Amino acid sequence: MLGQDRAGSAKLVTFRLPRPLVELSPGQSLEAIRLAEHRPAYLDYEGPISGNRGIVTQIAKGDIIDW
Numbered sequence: 878m879l880g881q882d883r884a885g886s887a888k889l890v891t892f893r894l895p896r897p898l899v900e901l902s903p904g905q906s907l908e909a910i911r912l913a914e915h916r917p918a919y920l921d922y923e924g925p926i927s928g929n930r931g932i933v934t935q936i937a938k939g940d941i942i943d944w
Contacts (some may be wrong), residue, residue, distance in 0.1 A: 879941065880920055890913035899936055 881887035892909035901907065924936050 878915060878920055880917065885920065886895070887917065887924050887935045889917060889920055 878889040878891045880889055889912060891912040893912055894909050895907055905917075919933075919939055925932055
């Protein structure tokens with residue numbers, strides 16, 4: 878999930894990844910599937926996803942610049 882503004886009021890751009898980012902080696906890439914945008918409250922959420930669909934774990938936090 879990626880925030881679209883520093884204030885944290887815009888919806889989050891969200892993707893499904895085929896595997897965890899931490900498994901990528903430098904220079905590797907993967908295709909992400911764009912999902913519906915999510916409420917900003919989810920940017921800090923960690924824990925189970927309803928319906929036994931998995932677990933959300935934050936692996937990094939920071940700012941994206943110049944993209």
